[in-house]
Amino acid sequence: MTSVSSINTKDIQALFKGIGLAWPKGRFFFCRFNDAAAGRRLMRQLSPLTSFHDIQGHDHSRKPDVCVNAALTHAGLAALDLDNDLLYSLPEDFRDGMRRRAAINGDTGESAPSRWDPIWEGDQVYLWVGVYARDERCLDEWVNGFTAWAAAEGDITIVGTQDVSRIVSDPDVPIYIDDPESQPEKPVLLEHFGFRDGMGNPPIKGLADKHVEGGGRLGVDGKWQSFPAGEFLLGHVDTNGEIPMAPKPEAFAHNGSFLVLRKLEQNVDLFREYLQDQAKKLNNDADDIAARMVGRRRNGTPLIKSKGDYDFSYASDPEGRVCPMGSHLRRSNPRDSFGAGFGSLLVDRHRILRRAITYGELVARGENQQDVNGDTGQGIMFIVLNASISRQFEFVQQQWVNYGNDFNQGNDRDPIAGTQANDARMVIPGDAGDARDTMICNDLKQFVRCRGGDYFFLPSLSAFEALASDACDWRQC
Numbered sequence: 001m002t003s004v005s006s007i008n009t010k011d012i013q014a015l016f017k018g019i020g021l022a023w024p025k026g027r028f029f030f031c032r033f034n035d036a037a038a039g040r041r042l043m044r045q046l047s048p049l050t051s052f053h054d055i056q057g058h059d060h061s062r063k064p065d066v067c068v069n070a071a072l073t074h075a076g077l078a079a080l081d082l083d084n085d086l087l088y089s090l091p092e093d094f095r096d097g098m099r100r101r102a103a104i105n106g107d108t109g110e111s112a113p114s115r116w117d118p119i120w121e122g123d124q125v126y127l128w129v130g131v132y133a134r135d136e137r138c139l140d141e142w143v144n145g146f147t148a149w150a151a152a153e154g155d156i157t158i159v160g161t162q163d164v165s166r167i168v169s170d171p172d173v174p175i176y177i178d179d180p181e182s183q184p185e186k187p188v189l190l191e192h193f194g195f196r197d198g199m200g201n202p203p204i205k206g207l208a209d210k211h212v213e214g215g216g217r218l219g220v221d222g223k224w225q226s227f228p229a230g231e232f233l234l235g236h237v238d239t240n241g242e243i244p245m246a247p248k249p250e251a252f253a254h255n256g257s258f259l260v261l262r263k264l265e266q267n268v269d270l271f272r273e274y275l276q277d278q279a280k281k282l283n284n285d286a287d288d289i290a291a292r293m294v295g296r297r298r299n300g301t302p303l304i305k306s307k308g309d310y311d312f313s314y315a316s317d318p319e320g321r322v323c324p325m326g327s328h329l330r331r332s333n334p335r336d337s338f339g340a341g342f343g344s345l346l347v348d349r350h351r352i353l354r355r356a357i358t359y360g361e362l363v364a365r366g367e368n369q370q371d372v373n374g375d376t377g378q379g380i381m382f383i384v385l386n387a388s389i390s391r392q393f394e395f396v397q398q399q400w401v402n403y404g405n406d407f408n409q410g411n412d413r414d415p416i417a418g419t420q421a422n423d424a425r426m427v428i429p430g431d432a433g434d435a436r437d438t439m440i441c442n443d444l445k446q447f448v449r450c451r452g453g454d455y456f457f458l459p460s461l462s463a464f465e466a467l468a469s470d471a472c473d474w475r476q477c
Contacts, residue, residue, distance in 0.1 A: 076126030196300035198328030214311030
């Protein structure tokens with residue numbers, strides 16, 4: 001079912017749609033500028049950004065070789081000498097930035113800001129530039145031109161970069177631990193723990209290419225629906241039938257979104273070693289335990305009986321005996337775990353739009369991460385788009401990932417993405433309801449740790465071009 005939309009996709013950055021496998025190679029730039037004039041020159045150099053419309057069509061010959069998107073931190077917007085009324089109309093969570101809200105997000109211990117990469121100290125990053133390319137040649141050509149221009153400018157500094165790329169499963173590159181049957185048979189997009197990635201993002205009314213049964217919100221009639229655009233895109237109606245609060249003036253915020261960027265390092269060796277130890281202790285299969293922790297099989301198949309990879313609910317499994325209540329995916333998107341109707345509506349208000357991409361090379365079975373990726377490691381550049389950072393990303397991170405009460409898990413945290421305490425564990429109930437079949441994975445390790453990031457504003461293309469103009473005065477908008 002193709003959507004008829006009044007939303008101007010030429011004004012929305014391509015990242016909002018999701019920059020897919022047509023552009024598998026990429027590099028992120030984290031930039032700073034000495035003054036407002038230099039910042040505007042940088043933005044003009046990046047214009048025109050790639051739009052949702054540019055990558056929407058099915059004619060691959062017309063799609064760009066390189067997609068470029070950009071977003072600004074609050075420090076970056078302030079450095080453009082914008083009017084104080086505009087700067088203080090931005091929500092407090094965004095103005096604070098991710099480092100100052102570390103306690104809310106569970107960024108403690110191994111993920112504490114003191115352990116983040118140096119570029120995230122002291123508001124050094126003003127502008128994120130995401131460059132995605134069809135191949136290495138196209139990427140190198142763009143990167144060489146941009147870095148040469150920035151070096152010649154003098155007032156613009158690239159404070160950091162991050163190479164990123166898509167990983168696709170290959171039957172000749174084993175990623176299973178014990179069970180070769182768990183290897184995906186067909187090529188699927190992967191993350192470094194060997195599970196299918198990029199699934200379960202909510203389709204958006206007016207912006208979806210087609211209706212994905214099971215991919216959206218479960219209505220009170222039991223049917224799947226797309227999400228209103230306003231849950232993720234500013235200036236549009238949300239699930240409550242309202243246009244949510246947004247920065248002023250309207251032209252600045254319209255068709256923009258708030259972007260959360262987190263560099264999440266994945267310890268592949270530790271994950272595999274832990275699962276092998278648990279398999280011996282529990283007399284089970286390491287890959288099956290991993291699937292219970294994640295909430296899906298490696299190829300993306302749900303643990304719950306389903307009509308497809310997306311079309312399922314948790315109503316038939318209220319105690320989490322098939323898909324554990326504490327599993328990563330059930331915590332991230334509980335669907336109808338809290339009951340139909342009102343319970344589902346509460347879940348809908350906390351959904352996020354995930355646009356992550358991996359960094360580092362895949363560590364195949366029998367290899368170790370140091371030999372493959374050295375000290376730079378491997379992981380996910382985790383990117384979230386939402387209309388409200390506190391209501392959406394921070395709520396999920398604080399209440400569902402790092403606090404288990406909504407799932408009757410007490411103090412147990414997300415076994416994959418949670419910040420683990422000394423006595424961290426995960427309970428996997430027996431399928432048949434027999435307590436003797438219950439598995440308890442004790443002493444969970446910190447498989448994922450945050451290495452830095454920040455909150456950004458992803459403007460529309462028209463707002464980005466206005467910000468880049470020397471003649472722009474938002475007080476007159």
